Amino acid sequence: MALHEDELRKLINCIVTSHQDDCLDCESCGQQLDCLAELVAQGRSLDDLMPEVTTHLCCCRDCFEEFEALVAILRAEQGGQLDISG
Numbered sequence: 001m002a003l004h005e006d007e008l009r010k011l012i013n014c015i016v017t018s019h020q021d022d023c024l025d026c027e028s029c030g031q032q033l034d035c036l037a038e039l040v041a042q043g044r045s046l047d048d049l050m051p052e053v054t055t056h057l058c059c060c061r062d063c064f065e066e067f068e069a070l071v072a073i074l075r076a077e078q079g080g081q082l083d084i085s086g
């Protein structure tokens, strides 16, 4: 359960500690979010996959919240699917 909390915490920490100007715009970022959320929900590191998106999420609260929600949904779905052994 606590496995992937670190990554979100890192992002949250990034939001409060830094503001960067050279971000992706929200549209470009949004196009990646679905796919990235899926990978992150599977345990991949967002920073490895798409550092630019990480940067954008760090300075754009709207996209960050959307991403966070997507990951939460996907993890919930995975939780259901993986629970096959009963």
Ligand SMILES: [Zn+2]
Pocket: 025, 026, 027, 029, 056, 060, 061, 062, 063, 064
């Ligand atoms: Zn954005």
